[in-house]
Amino acid sequence: MNEPVRERVTAAVGADPAWVGIGPLAAIPVRGARVVQGPGGDIAVFRTSDDRVFALLDRCPHKGGPLSQGIVFDCRVACPLHNWVIDLEAGAACAPDEGRVPRFPVRVEDGIVYLDLRGRPEP
Amino acid sequence: MSEREKLVVIGNGMAGMRTVEELLALAPDRYRITVFGAEPCGNYNRILLSPVLAGDKGLQDILLNDLDWYAERGITLHAGREVTAIDRARRRVRAADGTEAPYDRLLLATGSLPVVLPLPGADLDGVVTFRDIADVERMLAAAAGGRRAVVIGGGLLGLEAANGLGRRGMEVTVVHLAQSLMERQLDAPAAALLRRSLEARGLRILLEAQTEALLGAERVRAVRLADGRELEADLVVMAVGIRPNIALARDAGLHCERGVVVDDTLQTFDPRIYAVGECAQHRKTTYGLVAPLFEQAKVCANHLAFVGCTRYTGSVTSTRLKVTGVELFSAGDYLNAEGGDELVYQDPAGGIYKKVVVRGNRVSGAVLYGDSSDASWYFQLMREGTDVGEIRERLLFGQAHVGDAGHGGAHAVAAMDDAAEVCGCNGVCKGEIVRAITSKGLFTLEEVRAHTKASSSCGSCTGIVEQLLALTLGGDYSAPEVKPLCGCTGFTHEEVRRAIAENGLKTLPETMRFLEWRNPDGCQACRPALNYYLLCAWPGEYRDDGQSRFIxxxxxxxxxxxxxxxxxxxxxxxxxxxxxxxxxxxxxxxxxxxxxxxxxxxxxxxxxxxxxxxxxxxxxxxxAGLVSGHAYGKAVRTVKTCVGSEWCRFGTQDSTTLGIRMEKLCWGAWTPHKVKMGVSGCPRNCAEATIKDLGVIGVDSGWEIQVGGNGGVKVRATELLCRVKTMEEVLEYTGAFLQLYREEARYLERTAPWIERVGLAYVRRRLVEEDDGRRALYARFLDSQRRAQSDPWAERAQAPAHTGEFLPLARVG
CATH class of the missing domain: 3.90.480.10 (Sulfite Reductase Hemoprotein;Domain 2)
Structure with a gap:
């Protein structure tokens, strides 16, 4: 069985130690997500159909559902528990629902995805 | 930035602005929009003029779009400027004050004009029609100073005007030419009840009365009838009908008959010009109600935005009278002109009359007086052509009496307390829904779902929410005739499935492209549906898209x-x-x-x-030899059995053996929704087979096959499909039934609502009467099963390709 890719920090963004490599972009399904276990709880890392990547705390603002398990479309994900739709870019529930999900800065370089986990996530 | 195209809208009423709103939602930046309106104000809800007249609402309450609304959207509004000419060659319109505007596309939404009878004295002061805010202001002024009013016309508009003036303290006489009131919407018994109720409110009603002249020097003082009677009047309201306002279009040379003739895309004979609302004539019909106009607006906006190929195919309409305290509803062939059966409930003392016209086991019309709480249910049965053969004898007693367990009594929505819970799943009470409808200006079920969450989970309170909409909005409520699959498309489930089969569409992107999906990624509603439809249409060939499945x-x-x-x-x-x-x-x-x-x-x-x-x-x-039970899927889940003749002292048939054989046959099949089955060895029915999607009951001579049961939110007992002799026959019928359900039900539609929609008679015909058809269905089921029956657990437990779905990508920090 494949081991998950761990703590792969490379030189590119690795010059800045804040950026933590979490694995290859190819390991995240298009219109899907993978989970990264972080110090403050699970982080959902999404990949959209146009290969944009977003990282959000894996908790729906409604009842705490794991957003990483939802259906991804456009730049949004539908929570698997009660179908709230979360805008990945804004880190917020789509109207008329209200609520925010903390976001983490993401970069993709040479096919590797990096997260910046310093301090508090962006509100 | 390239120059935007110019859209000019003539008519600042509900049809025109609804189209603009729909258009802005689809393509906010496509056009520079200019709106001309003859009235000097923003867009208001014309339907609510009656409550304003009656004093139930103020003018501010009925504004839909104030002037800021136009400004915020960059729309140029010429309020109070009537367009007098369209120059189609130069593509410009010109208003009475000389204002001109060029267009690339032109939308006509000029509405209709009240009919003014060509009577002597029709131009006297104090003679008004009932159409716009100015009319209402004239009537209110007259009501403040005068005593007596005569309303000519006993139709919907006339009675609402008469009621309003009566409420304002005038003595009102209604003069009506026909034998009964509202003869275009009501049959004689309902009209008689209505007359009695209006007379009890102090209105005087003269039937079969023809107006001959309006008398007075400058100001009207009396109305003379053909039989010589004279009625004193300080105010005369002519409410004898409306006619489409087409003068402008006709002068511009557009093809007009009764209205401006449009095709199914709301396009006139000039492809740059569209028409919606009361001025448009579609398939020989013009409409004077709001629901069709909203449907037209949606289609027209789609075409103006270049995003779709939806078509408007006409509307089924219904009428409600907005007179406080009078409940009245009418729809369809209420007179039973086409020779159906009339189911009638009549309680003259209680003031209740219900008539439902049923033709070929389908509701074709209805009149309700005194109790219209089931109006939206009858209307839905009528629009969807639901087979009511099985519920005929209970039809008149309403939805609460057709086995809709758990909801009986909840349907008197008007009488419900504001704190009464409507949606048990999301904990939404009546008051919240009504507040959302009024404060946020909601018009549709979808909007109420989005804003309140009511009816968005299990859906069993949908009927009540629709009734609340109808109750709160009156005639404004527009129930869509056929619902599109989701917001990404105008096509229905059936249209999408047909397109997949007929055009050989074999992938999700191909299907979305072919059907011009508004959103190339789809959404969480349509992707699972499309994935299922493709899987069902192309067994073994379609490559399942995991990212389009629920978790x-x-x-x-x-x-x-x-x-x-x-x-x-x-x-x-x-x-x-x-x-x-x-x-x-x-x-x-x-x-x-x-x-x-x-x-x-x-x-x-x-x-x-x-x-x-x-x-x-x-x-x-x-x-240990155990495989997936598919308890998680829209799939065949379980076959529940009793111990049967092998052990039970009452058992007549070997239910466990049959249950196991059925489950071996059917496991692994993906279906529109979950499927549960049961086999009981005798009619004592210990396996509760009669609340399963398919239940089999052993009898002395063989097996009874029952279908369409449900033990969930709405308990529904199965109905007998047929009786057979052998287990092999049960297997064939079971496979064929599942295949018919797989091929024809809508995604997420259980067998119970599916059978209620298409009728048990249809299912019997396909499975029992048509032997070849049943065998073909069974063969297709077997073919699909050959490819579907592979344990998904084994595939994933062994293949490393799948581990990505289950393991975290990394651990950090």
Whole structure:
């Protein structure tokens, strides 16, 4: 069985130690997500159909559902528990629902995805 | 930025602005929009003029779009400037004051004009029509100073005007030419009840009365009838009908008949010009109600935005009278002109009259007086052409009496307390829904769902929410005739499936492209539906798209509220063995499963398994010969059995053997919604087969096959499909039934509502009467099963390709 890719920090963004490599972009399904276990709880890392990547705390603002398990479309994900739709870019529930999900800065370089986990996530 | 195209809208009323709103939602930047309106104000809700006249609402309450609304959207509004000419060659319009505007596309929404009878004295002061705010202001001024009013016309508008003036303290006489009031909407008994009720409110009503002249020097003082009677009047309201306002279009040379003639895309004979609302004539019909106009606006906006190929195919309309305290509803062939059966309930003393016209077991019309709480239900049955053969004898008593367990009595929505809970799933009460409808200006079920969450989960309160909409909005409520699959398309489920089959569409992107999906990624509603339709249409050929499945089906386990999963191994026919039980117990202990529970379908549920451990749990179960129970899917789930003739002293048939054979035949099939089956060995029915999607009951001579039961939110007992002699026949009917359901039901539609929609008679015809058809369905089912019956747990427990779904990508920090 494949081991998950761990703590792969490379030189590119690795010059800045804040950026933590979490694995290859190819390991995240298009219109899907993978989970990264972080110090403050699970982080959902999404990949959209146009290969944009977003990282959000894996908790729906409604009842705490794991957003990483939802259906991804456009730049949004539908929570698997009660179908709230979360805008990945804004880190917020789509109207008329209200609520925010903390976001983490993401970069993709040479096919590797990096997260910046310093301090508090962006509100 | 390239120059935007110019859209000019003539008419600042409900039809024109609804189209603009729909257009802005689809393509906010496509056009520079200019609106001309003859009235000097923003867009208001014309339907609510009656309550304003009656004093139930103020003018501010009925404004839909104030001037800021136009400014915020960059729309140029010329309020109070009437367009007098369209120059089609130069593509410009010109208003009475000389204002000109060029257009690339032109939308006509000029509405209609009140008919003014060509009577002597029709131009006297104090003679008004009832159409716009200015008319209402004139009437209110007259009501303040005068005493007596005569309303000519006893139709919908005339009676609303008469009621309003009566409420303002005038003595009102209604003069009506026909034999009964509202003869275009009501039959004679309902009209008689209405007359009695209006007379009790102090209105005087003269039927078969023809107006001959309006008398007075400058100001009207009396109305003379053809029989010589004179009625004193300080105010005369002419409410004898409306006619489409087409003068402008006709002068511009556009083809007009009664209205401006449009095709199914709302386009006139000039392809740059569209027309919507009361001025448009579509398939020989003009409409004077709001619901059709909203449907037209949607289609027209689609075409103006270049995003779709939806078509408007006409509307089924209904009428409600907005007179406080009078409940009145009418729809369809209420006079029964086409020779159907009339089901009638009449209680003259109680002031209640209900007539439902049924033709060929379909509702074709209805008149309700005094109690219209089931109006939207009858209207829905009529629009959807639902087979009512099985519920005819209870039809008149309303939806609460057709086996809709758990909701009886909740339907008197008007009488419901504001704190009464409507949506049990999301905890939404009546008051919240009504407040949302009025304060946020909601018009449709979808909007109420989005804003309040009511009716957005199990859907069993949909009827009540629709009634609240109808109650709160009156005639404004527009129930869509056929619902599109989702917001990404205008096509219905059926149209999408047909397109997939007829055009050989074999992938999701191909299907969305071909059907011009508004959103190339789709959404969480349509992607699973399309994935299923493609899977069903092309067995073995279509490549399942995991990212378009709900998590339960992608992970082959049920997600729980804490994000863990439950695992339910298949126990064929509910018959197990010590070895299987021991293996399940070992797995539960070894993986420290927090909870073990017996399910209603005779299975064992292992609850609380973290996602990353699922493959290992499955592997361990596989080794004991246990496979996926599909308890997580829109799929064939369980066949529940009783012990049957092998052990039971009452048993007449071997139910366990048949149950196991049915489950071996059907497992692994994806279906529009979950499917549960049951086999009882005798009519005592210990396996509760009569609340299953398909239930089989052993009788002395063989087996009874029952279909369409449901034990969920709406309990529904099965109906008998047929009786057969052998197990082999049961298997063939079962496979054929499932295949028919798979091929024809809408995604997420259980067998019970599906059968209610198409009628049991249809299912019987396809399965019982047409032997060749049944065999063909069965053959297609077997063919599909050959490719579907592969244990998804084994595939994932063994293949490393799948581990990505189950393991975290990394651990950091």
């Amino acid at each position: 339960n089906e992608r992970a082959h386990a049920n997600i729980q509220r804490d994000g863990t999963y439950s695992v339910v191994p298949r126990i064929w026919g509910g018959v197990t063995s010590p070895a299987e039980l021991r293996a399940i117990a070992d797995v539960a202990e070894r993986f420290e499963v927090p909870a073990v529970k017996l399910t209603g379908g005779q299975r064992i549920d292992l609850l609380g398994v973290p996602k990353e451990r699922l493959p290992a749990v499955w592997h361990a179960l596989n080794q």
